[in-house]
Amino acid sequence: MSSRFNLNPRKLFIRTRFNYEKLPGVESQAASPPYGAKSWKNRPMWANRLQRPRMSFARVVMLAITSVLILSMVGTGVYQRRVRTEQQRKGEERKQYHWEHYPRLRGFFNGVRMIVSPNDWVAEQDFVKYSQSENPEDNIKPKQPHWSKENKEPPLDPLPFNPYPDFDSAEYQKQYEKVETCTLDAEGKIDPPDIYAYPGIPQNMSLPFFGSYEELNMNEKVCFERFGRFGPYGYSYPEAEGGLGLDGKSEKHGADKIWRTENKIDYRNVDWGSAQKRCFEKNKVRFREHKTEKREEAAPAKKKLPRHAYILRTWTGYKYSNYQMLTIRAMINELALKSGGEYDVHFLLHVKDDSLPIWSSEEIYQKTIEDNLPKEFWGMATLWSEQQMRMYYPEPFGNNVYNHAKAPVHSVYRSAHFAMQWFSQVHPEYDFYWNWEMDLRLTGHYYEFNNNIGEWAKRQPRKGIWERASRYYIPELHGSYKNFTEMVEEEIYSSDEKPVWGPPQFDNSGMLPSPPETEPPRPYLQDNYEWGVGEDADLITFNPIFDPAKTNWVFRDDVSGYDLELPEPPRRCAIITVSRLSKRLLDIMHRETFLMKHHMFPEMWPPSVAFHHGLKAVYAPHAVYFDHNWPLEAIDGTFNHPPKPTDSVFGWGEHNQLGNSFYYNAGFSSELWRRWLGSREYDQGGTEEEETGSGRLCMRSTLFHPVKYEKGPE
Structure with missing residues (x-):
């Protein structure tokens, strides 16, 4: 029987908290029976009869009525279940959301055999629009998807994808220090692999509704499929050769072409932590100095680069699938090794057992790592626990407005940022810290994605920056980002x-006082979008930064440490804690927590601190796809201009996010990612359909969230 029928009498009348975002590892606990069990088997039957109270006529009537009611309720329940079953059998559906009435988009599922040059490509939305138009002035020719059923090879060959600057060029070395090549092994014999992309796009591939490749200066003229993306990390060769052998049942026409120039790597003995450290040591002259003493330089100094900590938030008991191994290998290789040490990837591992003495025993500390991480990542872990955070940020955190979660302030659910703040104090050598979750996936190249977002944020002026960050950018409606800026x-x-x-x-x-450099240099109206250009962003989010007081977002009042006699402080929020945070922001967050005892819900705390102290914060307009073809005015009105707070897509209107590729509750994200891996979803896709159709999926760079499980061809 379903667990929803396992009723606990003590909880029947207790109001439980809203399940906004169930954290991994949270397990339901069965309560003890409300009454102690007694054994009557040794009691004589005559004693039962003697002690049974005599029932009055009224009690008999009440018992009869109660029995009838119970039988009626049971019968009604059985009938209703039968009716529901019959309705499902007859194909009767639940009441649909308004957006489910829009036509479905299918261009995501066009495969490698339909790849065309970018000049010949027509997006699915344009194909539908112009093929149905009666206006003769429409000058876009609809182009039907087509492929040859006889020739199953893709029409183009995959090529190495290289988004890095030309490190060896005279122009680069005139501005920056020389980049020393990094390897996977200590002997310097195993070079980091390349990944491969097809130089085109499947015909009628769908457009994202939110975000822009062009605005982020990302290559929008290529697409990635699973062999070129993950083959070099062991996807497509057997375990006996050091791979993972996940391609056995996959459609794979043309996939072997990457091995013409790429070497297969035996990953069984790779130590990624050591490889990262060696890479940084070879290239540390390239990066900003974080020590107080000044370094004497004989020659004029070249530009120094910032360093990034790329932090994977994981926990004890987490299971690493083979597909996740591919993703993590890609992160380390593309962000750390191929960049010459610009990034370090870390595992910030939450030890859920507070009684485990990890801080008093090096042996236990190391054993905890070895029990909870794959061997190739052992040298990259930092442990933390909620008990440690209680000591680091001691109580009290008073004057809470409303703790909707009904959880302690130090629980990871309410204070996931505590560990990030602590990590930044223990590791002050970094300029930026990426808060990355384990259920994120990227079809594209990590360095291109993360580096280009940081560079885009650096170019943004401060004028109107908070207002722009509160809205979704819809290029097909808003035009260029400059036009979007003027519209805002x-x-x-x-x-x-x-x-x-x-x-x-x-x-x-x-x-706490705000940094003096956050005071505007001139009045708002006198600034010509100049202030902030060239300034690194302190906060980069991947969803809009909104004012929770204007919504009915469930945790908007989880605010502590402020005077309850005064109005609540102004706040900002970005759903999903995924973000890039500067050392400056994390330092202020740390001091506000430790010195002032200020606290807010995790998705509200970094944006609110940045807002209070005048720091630079942006929402990065990355590509977000939808599974239905929304009218542009409808999607803008729903997501950017809801008629009333209860309609906000960051509150009761969150159902509007179900059909997209990036939100905390997005359902389409997992489906599309698994289809890209070759899985069959909802009786669609899979090996047979790819073999008889247009081949395996090939997508432009896309960030997916959440992906709770992965599955490939079966």
């Missing part, structure tokens, strides 16, 4: 709200 400016002028310009002024019971 017009909306600011037309509203009654004062634009954000430096740290906001609000009544509070004590705030």
Whole structure:
């Protein structure tokens, strides 16, 4: 029987918290029976009869009525279940959301045999629009998808994908220090692998509704399929050769072409932690100095680069699938080794057992790592626990407005940021810290994606930056990002709200001083989008940064440490904690927590601290796909201009996010990712369909969340 019928009498009338985001590892605990069990088997039957109270006529009637009611309820339940079963059998569906009435998009599922040059490509939305148009002035020719059933080879060959600067060029070395090549082994014999992309796009591949490859300066003229993306990391060769052998049942026409130039690597003895350390030591002259003393330089200094900590938030008991191994290998290789040490990948491993003495025993510390991480990543882990955070950020955290989660302040559910703050204090050698979750997946190249987002954020002016960050960018409706910027400016002028310009002024019971450089150099109207250009962003999020007070987002009032006699402080929030945080922001977050005892829910805390102290924060407009063809005005009105707070897509309107590729509850993300891996989903896709159709999926660079499990061809 389903667990929903295992009723606990003590919980029948207790209001439980809203299940906004179930954290991995949270397990339900069965309560003890409310009454102690007694054995009556040794009691004589005559004693039972003697002690049984005599029932009055009224009691008999009440018992009869109660029995009838219970039987009626049981019968009704059985009938209703039968009706529901019959309805399902007859194909009767639940009431659909409004967006489910829009036509389905299918261009994501066009495969490698339909790849065309970017000049010949027509997006699915344009194909539908113009093929149905009666306007003779429409100058886009609809192009039907086609492929040859006889020739199953892709029409183009995959090529190495290289998004890095030309490290060996005279132009690069004139500005920066020389990049020393890194290897996977200590002997310097195993070079980091390349990944491969097809130089085209499947005809009628769907367009993303949110975000822009062009704006982020990402290569939008190529697509990635599973062999070129993960083959070099062991996907497509057997375990006996050091791979993972996941391609046995896959459609694979043309896949072997990557081995013309690529070497297969035996990953059984790779130590990624040691490889990262060697890479940094060879290239440390390239990076910014974090020590207080100044280094004497004989020659004029060249530009120094920032360093990044790429932090994977994991926990004891987490199971690493073979597909996850491919993803992590790709991260380390593409971010750390191929870049010459610009990134270090870390596992920030949550030890859920607070009684485990990891801080008093090196042996236990190491055993915990070895029991909870694959061997090739042992040298990359940092352990933490909630008990440690209780000591590092001791109570009290008073004056809580409303703890909707009904959880302790130090629980990871309410204070996942504590561990990030602590990590930044233990590892002050980095300029930026990426908060990365284990259920994220990327079809594209990690260095291109992360580096280009950081460079885009650096180019953004501060004028209107918070207002732009609160909206989804829809290129097909808003045009260029410059046009989008001007549109947001017009909306600011037309509203009654004062634009954000430096740290906001609000009544509070004590705030740390903001950095002096966050004060605007000139009045808002006198700034010509100049302030902030060339300044690294302190916070980069992957969903809009909204004002939770204007929504019914469930955790908007989880605020502690502020004077309850005063209005709640202004707040900002970005759903999903995935983000890039600067050392400056994390330092302020740490001091606000430790010194001022200020606290907010994890998705609200970094944006709110950045907002209070006038730091630079942006929402990166990465590509987000939808499974239905929304009218542009409808998607803009729903996501950017909801008619009332209860309609916000960051509250009760979150069902609008179900059909996209990136949100905390997005359902389409997992389906599309597994289809890309070759899985059959909802009786569609899979090996047979790929073999008889257009081949395996080939997609442009896309970030997926959440992906709770992975499955390939079967």
